[in-house]
Amino acid sequence: MLKRYLLAPGPTPVPSEVLLSMALPIIHHRSADFLPVLDSAKKGLQWLFQTKNDVLILCSTGTGGMVGSVNNFFNKGEKVLVVNGGKFGERWTKICQTYGLDVEELVVEWGYTVKPEIIEEKLKKNPNIKGVFIQACETSTGVYHDIETIGNIVKNYADTIFIVDAISALVAHDIRTDEWNIDILVGGSQKGFMLPPGLAFVSVSEKAWKKNENSKMERFYFNFKKERENLAKNQTNFTSPVTLIIGLNEAIKLLQKEGLENVFRRHRRLAHATREAVKSIGLNLYSKESPSNSVTAVEAPIGIDGQLIYKTLREKYGVTAAGGQDRAKGKIFRLAHLGYSDIFDIIVGISAVEMVLKSLGYPVELGKGVAKVQELMM
Amino acid sequence: MLKRYLLAPGPTPVPSEVLLSMALPIIHHRSADFLPVLDSAKKGLQWLFQTKNDVLILCSTGTGGMVGSVNNFFNKGEKVLVVNGGKFGERWTKICQTYGLDVEELVVEWGYTVKPEIIEEKLKKNPNIKGVFIQACETSTGVYHDIETIGNIVKNYADTIFIVDAISALVAHDIRTDEWNIDILVGGSQKGFMLPPGLAFVSVSEKAWKKNENSKMERFYFNFKKERENLAKNQTNFTSPVTLIIGLNEAIKLLQKEGLENVFRRHRRLAHATREAVKSIGLNLYSKESPSNSVTAVEAPIGIDGQLIYKTLREKYGVTAAGGQDRAKGKIFRLAHLGYSDIFDIIVGISAVEMVLKSLGYPVELGKGVAKVQELMM
Numbered sequence: 066m067l068k069r070y071l072l073a074p075g076p077t078p079v080p081s082e083v084l085l086s087m088a089l090p091i092i093h094h095r096s097a098d099f100l101p102v103l104d105s106a107k108k109g110l111q112w113l114f115q116t117k118n119d120v121l122i123l124c125s126t127g128t129g130g131m132v133g134s135v136n137n138f139f140n141k142g143e144k145v146l147v148v149n150g151g152k153f154g155e156r157w158t159k160i161c162q163t164y165g166l167d168v169e170e171l172v173v174e175w176g177y178t179v180k181p182e183i184i185e186e187k188l189k190k191n192p193n194i195k196g197v198f199i200q201a202c203e204t205s206t207g208v209y210h211d212i213e214t215i216g217n218i219v220k221n222y223a224d225t226i227f228i229v230d231a232i233s234a235l236v237a238h239d240i241r242t243d244e245w246n247i248d249i250l251v252g253g254s255q256k257g258f259m260l261p262p263g264l265a266f267v268s269v270s271e272k273a274w275k276k277n278e279n280s281k282m283e284r285f286y287f288n289f290k291k292e293r294e295n296l297a298k299n300q301t302n303f304t305s306p307v308t309l310i311i312g313l314n315e316a317i318k319l320l321q322k323e324g325l326e327n328v329f330r331r332h333r334r335l336a337h338a339t340r341e342a343v344k345s346i347g348l349n350l351y352s353k354e355s356p357s358n359s360v361t362a363v364e365a366p367i368g369i370d371g372q373l374i375y376k377t378l379r380e381k382y383g384v385t386a387a388g389g390q391d392r393a394k395g396k397i398f399r400l401a402h403l404g405y406s407d408i409f410d411i412i413v414g415i416s417a418v419e420m421v422l423k424s425l426g427y428p429v430e431l432g433k434g435v436a437k438v439q440e441l442m443m
Numbered sequence: 444m445l446k447r448y449l450l451a452p453g454p455t456p457v458p459s460e461v462l463l464s465m466a467l468p469i470i471h472h473r474s475a476d477f478l479p480v481l482d483s484a485k486k487g488l489q490w491l492f493q494t495k496n497d498v499l500i501l502c503s504t505g506t507g508g509m510v511g512s513v514n515n516f517f518n519k520g521e522k523v524l525v526v527n528g529g530k531f532g533e534r535w536t537k538i539c540q541t542y543g544l545d546v547e548e549l550v551v552e553w554g555y556t557v558k559p560e561i562i563e564e565k566l567k568k569n570p571n572i573k574g575v576f577i578q579a580c581e582t583s584t585g586v587y588h589d590i591e592t593i594g595n596i597v598k599n600y601a602d603t604i605f606i607v608d609a610i611s612a613l614v615a616h617d618i619r620t621d622e623w624n625i626d627i628l629v630g631g632s633q634k635g636f637m638l639p640p641g642l643a644f645v646s647v648s649e650k651a652w653k654k655n656e657n658s659k660m661e662r663f664y665f666n667f668k669k670e671r672e673n674l675a676k677n678q679t680n681f682t683s684p685v686t687l688i689i690g691l692n693e694a695i696k697l698l699q700k701e702g703l704e705n706v707f708r709r710h711r712r713l714a715h716a717t718r719e720a721v722k723s724i725g726l727n728l729y730s731k732e733s734p735s736n737s738v739t740a741v742e743a744p745i746g747i748d749g750q751l752i753y754k755t756l757r758e759k760y761g762v763t764a765a766g767g768q769d770r771a772k773g774k775i776f777r778l779a780h781l782g783y784s785d786i787f788d789i790i791v792g793i794s795a796v797e798m799v800l801k802s803l804g805y806p807v808e809l810g811k812g813v814a815k816v817q818e819l820m821m
Contacts, residue, residue, distance in 0.1 A: 066701045066709060068785045088466070323444045331444060382786070407446045408760070409791045416790050416813060420821040431821075432814025435794060439809040443798040 067383040072414045074204050074233050074360040074387055076255040076262055077404035079312075083259060086315035087308045094305035103299040106310050109317035112325070113235070114250060114268045116242035121292045122313075123265040124306045127232035127253025130265030132160055133287030134228050134249045138196065138276045141165035145196040146187055148179045152205035152390045153230060157198040164282055169194070175206045175393060176353045176362075181214040188222055195276070196226050201234035205390045207352040207362030207399060209238060216245035226273045232256055235266075236320070237332040237359040237403050248273040254309060257332075257359065259316045259404040263309045269293070332358040335402035335411055338441040342415045342434035343400075346422070351389075351397045360387070360401045363418075366427045374398045374421055381424075382417040408442045445761040450792045452582050452611050452738040452765055454633040454640055455782035457690075461637060464693035465686045472683035481677040484688050487695035490703070491613070492628060492646045494620035499670045500691075501643040502684045505610035505631030508643030510538055511665030512606050512627045516574065516654045519543035523574040524565055526557045530583035530768045531608060535576040542660055547572070553584045553771060554731045554740075559592040566600055573654070574604050579612035583768045585730040585740030585777060587616060594623035604651045610634055613644075614698070615710040615737040615781050626651040632687060635710075635737065637694045637782040641687045647671070710736040713780035713789055716819040720793045720812035721778075724800070729767075729775045738779045740771070744805045752776045752799055759802075760795040786820045 071078050092098040103122070110120035123129050139145065145166050147157045150173030161168045171187065173179045179199070188194055197219050202209050212229055219227035226248035231240055235250075236257025242250050247270070254264035269277075269289060277290055291302045320328055336358040340350060343363045351362035365371035375388035375398050389397040400414045415434040422429045449456050470476040481500070488498035501507050517523065523544050525535045528551030539546045549565065551557045557577070566572055575597050580587050590607055597605035604626035609618055613628075614635025620628050625648070632642035647655075647667060655668055669680045698706055714736040718728060721741045729740035743749035753766035753776050767775040778792045793812040800807045 066697070066705075066783075066785065068783070068787065070787065319444070327444075405444075405446070407444065409446065409448065409794070412790060412794050412813075413787045416787070416817055420817050424821060430814075431817040432810035432812075435790075435813045436808075436810025439794055439798050443802060443809075 070384045070410070070413050072384055072386045072401050072410060074256070074399060074401040074403055075253065077259065077401065077406070079259055079261060080316070080319060080405050082319060083312045083315045087312040089311065092307055094301070094307050099305065099307060100299040102307070102310055102314060103301070103305065106313050106317070107296060107299070109314060109321070110266055113317065113320065114242045114266070115240065115244065116268050118242065118268045118270050119293050119296055120266050120268045121289060121296060122301060122310065123267065123287065123292065124263065124301070124303065125265045126262055127230070127251060127265050128156070129287060130251040130253065130267045131156065131230055133289055134251055134267060135160050135166070136164050136282040136284045136287065137289040138226060138249070138273055138280050139164070139166055140279070140281055142167055143195045144169060144191060144193050145198060146171060146184065146194045148173060148184070148199040148210065150177065150179060150206060150208060150210070151175055151200070151203035153200045153203055157230065161198065176208060176351050178208050178210050178354045181211055181218055184215055185218045188218065188225065194225055196228055198228045199230070201229050201231035201238060201240060202357040202359045204233040204360060205393060207350070207357050207360050209234065209355045209357040211355070212240060212247065213245045216247050220246035226270070226276060233359045233403065234357065236328060237357070239329045242268050254313065257404045258313065259319070260309060260312050263306055264313065332402065334442060335406055335408070336361060338438045339400055339402055339411055339415070341441055342411070342437040343418070345437040346419060346429045346434045351393065359403045360399050362397050362399045364397055365395070366422065369422070369425050369427055371395050371398045373425065374418070377421045377425065378417055382420065384414060384417045386414065408438065411438050411442070448762045448788070448791050450762055450764045450779050450788060452634070452777060452779040452781055453631065455637065455779065455784070457637055457639060458694070458697060458783050460697060461690045461693045465690040467689060470685055472679070472685050477683065477685060478677040480685070480688055480692060481679070481683065484691050484695070485674060485677070487692060487699070488644055491695065491698065492620045492644070493618065493622065494646050496620065496646045496648050497671050497674055498644050498646045499667060499674060500679060500688065501645065501665065501670065502641065502679070502681065503643045504640055505608070505629060505643050506534070507665060508629040508631065508645045509534065509608055511667055512629055512645060513538050513544070514542050514660040514662045514665065515667040516604060516627070516651055516658050517542070517544055518657070518659055520545055521573045522547060522569060522571050523576060524549060524562065524572045526551060526562070526577040526588065528555065528557060528584060528586060528588070529553055529578070529581035531578050531581055535608065539576065554586060554729050556586050556588050556732045559589055559596060562593055563596045566596065566603065572603055574606055576606045577608070579607050579609035579616060579618060580735040580737045582611040582738060583771060585735050585738050587612065587733045587735040589733070590618060590625065591623045594625050598624035604648070604654060611737045611781065612735065614706060615735070617707045620646050632691065635782045636691065637697070638687060638690050641684055642691065710780065712820060713784055713786070714739060716816045717778055717780055717789055717793070719819055720789070720815040721796070723815040724797060724807045724812045729771065737781045738777050740775050740777045742775055743773070744800065747800070747803050747805055749773050749776045751803065752796070755799045755803065756795055759799065762792060762795045764792065786816065789816050
């Protein structure tokens with residue numbers, strides 16, 4: 066018998082209350098049944114995004130939200146700045162290039178954050194940069210970028226919008242869309258939202274909507290203007306994924322019951338305990354700066370393959386964490402503390418890591434990392 | 444947010460596969476749909492009970508199975524021997540007395556097992572003892588009685604049957620109904636079976652069925668002869684709890700996939716690790732002899748109320764263990780490792796106990812008990 070424990074940075078575990086709500090009979094998305102459901106979901110998202118902007122609900126993965134954030138606001142050949150500090154930064158570049166944008170990449174060493182002043186310099190030098198793309202949490206490296214400071218820089222450029230992929234950061238981090246002048250914020254259901262994959266959420270500022278008016282790129286599926294018009298009528302442009310939106314309302318209910326401050330605090334504490342636990346058993350964090358509250362990236366000890374740690378966790382202990390991606394593959398493993406996560410998820414993860422490392426020949430004192438979690442969380 | 448962890452000796456956690464099977468549409472118990480369901484359940488129970496006897500399926504808690512084991516096989520005024528070494532031994536006495544049996548109690552100090560030779564002496568001295576009642580695992584003290592040896596004693600008395608309440612022992616212990624000459628073995632769904640409460644299972648030997656013929660006690664709901672006749676037709680006497688029986692089949696499927704030997708081995712290892720973990724942090728077992736594989740009863744440290752440990756586990760950490768019953772109330776707490784339980788359930792339980800004890804002023808080194816579990820289970 067192998068029980069399964071999901072400690073990956075998405076998909077994340079879904080609470081029973083949410084799963085059960087999604088087992089209710091399917092309702093029709095153009096019926097009166099659905100209007101209050103979407104109304105409630107859109108208000109809940111505004112609360113979670115800390116915004117008065119529309120938060121569009123798309124039937125896609127987070128990447129769909131990213132694609133729409135490109136092809137609804139720009140025109141072919143326009144210059145944009147992409148912060149690329151990992152696998153998902155790279156994805157911004159690829160999407161922008163696919164749509165013919167002139168991408169200037171600000172390459173950041175994996176494991177490090179971007180210095181906001183470099184962005185400011187770039188914007189000063191290139192007044193024709195029309196958008197700044199970044200991740201809030203770069204999932205591949207476990208690093209959280211300083212969105213607040215960057216938002217306060219970009220806001221001073223009247224024709225430049227600030228686009229943040231917060232897919233793995235939302236809910237785990239206190240991200241203030243309006244206060245920080247984030248024009249486009251992208252989320253995905255299978256992360257902090259405690260939902261299955263299938264929904265992307267995108268908030269769009271008035272500054273961005275103005276750019277939308279002049280954007281002539283081809284778009285059919287991710288047509289944000291049409292989504293906005295539908296949202297005003299508590300509808301979506303195409304068939305609404307009714308089940309997931311019902312689940313979204315249930316998940317928001319749970320988060321509202323806990324309170325936004327407590328949700329952020331819980332993630333902060335779990336992330337801190339995870340980091341201190343892995344350090345206490347002699348491991349190094351892969352995130353050299355500003356580790357995120359969503360996922361902790363840990364360097365595999367010298368001589369031990371990070372993918373083997375991931376594989377052994379999963380096959381021997383039923384614990385699905387994450388390995389490394391791309392250039393970090395084999396060098397790291399990652400433990401998430403995102404969404405429906407509590408102290409015992411961390412204890413399960415750390416105790417499993419201890420056993421796996423020991424079985425792979427790393428000299429770990431069993432229970433030491435767990436003790437650190439207990440000490441910090443009790 | 445408080446996630447819930449169920450580590451009580453019943454009800455126990457139910458696997459998703461089983462829960463989902465019970466969410467299927469209700470079928471009718473007198474329809475052709477149901478016949479193969481019950482057929483499969485009865486065969487599965489025989490496999491689990493290690494018996495060729497009928498295993499009756501009753502719509503009741505385990506106690507219903509105990510009541511039926513009394514009022515189907517005896518007559519008013521008959522002498523029976525009851526081993527009373529805890530709260531559930533006491534229950535046998537109460538049921539037997541309710542039905543007017545002449546109960547001779549063999550009182551065993553709480554936390555100890557009965558000596559089989561004493562039962563042998565009693566039977567020799569009192570050839571008119573018609574039944575010997577016992578628990579396999581006495582849930583209130585965490586002690587497992589030597590059912591095999593006692594079965595081999597009672598079998599020599601032609602008019603005496605051996606009745607075992609194995610409600611909390613089945614699945615966790617290798618109990619060989621036929622090989623050990625157990626005439627009546629009682630189980631309950633909400634324990635090792637990984638099911639919700641609501642079903643009792645009772646296996647009845649031919650020796651017991653002979654006594655049933657001469658038993659004139661009043662019975663209507665728990666009429667074993669009628670249940671047996673119905674079972675032969677893949678039916679139950681009254682409305683079958685179809686949902687729970689569908690779940691039973693699913694649970695048996697999971698157990699069969701794991702294999703009976705592996706199921707017993709898993710429980711043995713989890714129980715051993717739990718005991719060694721609590722001992723490693725300086726606590727004493729309440730079971731002074733033969734601790735069971737189902738539940739570990741632990742003495743609260745001097746000066747700390749066992750009920751407060753139970754309460755703090757539950758309220759602060761969401762961990763539902765068990766306190767003490769009756770004379771053990773306040774003196775002990777109990778951690779189950781029964782049914783759908785794995786290494787991380789034990790780690791959650793032990794880490795929570797460590798934190799609770801520390802917060803209540805007991806000098807525990809955090810992580811020490813967890814390390815013992817890891818060491819023994821990896």
